[in-house]
Amino acid sequence: MKIATWNVNSIKARLPRVQEWLADFAPDVACLQELKCVEDAFPRMEIEDLGYNIAVVGQKTYNGVAILSKHQMTVEMSILPGDEGDEQARYIEAVVEPSGEGGRPVRVASIYLPNGNPTRTDDGSDHEKFTYKLAWMDRLVAHARALLRGEDAFVLAGDYNICPTDIDVYAPERFADDALCRPESRARFRALLNLGLTEAFRALNPQGQYFSYWDYKAGAWQKDNGLRIDHLLLSPQAADRLDAAGIDKTPRGKEKASDHTPVWIDLAA
DNA sequence: ATGGTTGCGTAGCAA
Numbered sequence: 001m002k003i004a005t006w007n008v009n010s011i012k013a014r015l016p017r018v019q020e021w022l023a024d025f026a027p028d029v030a031c032l033q034e035l036k037c038v039e040d041a042f043p044r045m046e047i048e049d050l051g052y053n054i055a056v057v058g059q060k061t062y063n064g065v066a067i068l069s070k071h072q073m074t075v076e077m078s079i080l081p082g083d084e085g086d087e088q089a090r091y092i093e094a095v096v097e098p099s100g101e102g103g104r105p106v107r108v109a110s111i112y113l114p115n116g117n118p119t120r121t122d123d124g125s126d127h128e129k130f131t132y133k134l135a136w137m138d139r140l141v142a143h144a145r146a147l148l149r150g151e152d153a154f155v156l157a158g159d160y161n162i163c164p165t166d167i168d169v170y171a172p173e174r175f176a177d178d179a180l181c182r183p184e185s186r187a188r189f190r191a192l193l194n195l196g197l198t199e200a201f202r203a204l205n206p207q208g209q210y211f212s213y214w215d216y217k218a219g220a221w222q223k224d225n226g227l228r229i230d231h232l233l234l235s236p237q238a239a240d241r242l243d244a245a246g247i248d249k250t251p252r253g254k255e256k257a258s259d260h261t262p263v264w265i266d267l268a269a
Numbered sequence: 270a271t272g273g274t275t276g277c278g279t280a281g282c283a284a
């Protein structure tokens with residue numbers, strides 16, 4: 001079962017790119033982030049026509065996440081637990097159930113983790129955007145811990161806005177104080193791994209520099225000035241089925257591209 | 270170089 005994640009940076013602006021990617025790559029499940037629209041404005045029919053069921057948590061102008069599935073899907077969560085007052089559309093979780101012989105269910109979450117920049121205010125204290133990111137990550141660790149008690153196969157896929165280590169950054173010295181690389185951010189990402197989750201791409205590519213995001217600015221794509229911030233984290237039951245993982249750079253090179261490119265895994269049936 | 274680009278929405282914020 002192919003499961004992919006892609007921050008599309010506006011589903012409306014990106015619809016032709018998303019349609020051709022779905023038709024060509026044909027993932028069983030696609031987790032999308034940064035839809036930048038409310039649920040009613042999601043181009044539902046255009047995606048359904050490609051054979052996908054759709055689950056959306058939308059928000060005007062900012063954020064927004066979706067799960068597209070070729071298989072039957074039941075939405076389990078539309079917000080990350082742990083903060084009733086959090087109104088940002090950054091989390092959706094569903095159970096995907098392949099029909100037919102031998103298809104086992106997989107729980108899938110589409111995650112748009114807060115960017116967290118700027119990290120500091122003018123007076124030098126932690127900026128609320130940074131503290132929101134860290135608190136959101138604490139909630140994610142707690143939720144992952146709860147999910148692990150269920151002992152089922154699950155995949156937490158999305159834009160984590162975290163470069164796990166310096167090898168995931170084209171110029172680590174420039175990002176030392178960036179929320180994507182700060183020790184506090186990385187410590188929480190490692191906490192997820194220390195629970196027993198497997199970061200799929202790095203597990204199968206233990207060495208080497210790979211990116212999933214290139215800034216629109218300053219010719220970053222042409223210069224390969226990228227970051228690896230989009231990840232799929234697997235429960236032990238999902239990791240046991242991990243057959244392949246990859247980063248598909250093709251969509252990033254097209255006209256009207258998102259600044260992110262899809263990351264994918266293949267799980268044994 | 271405190272720059273650069275894209276999207277939303279139509280000014281300025283977010284990334």
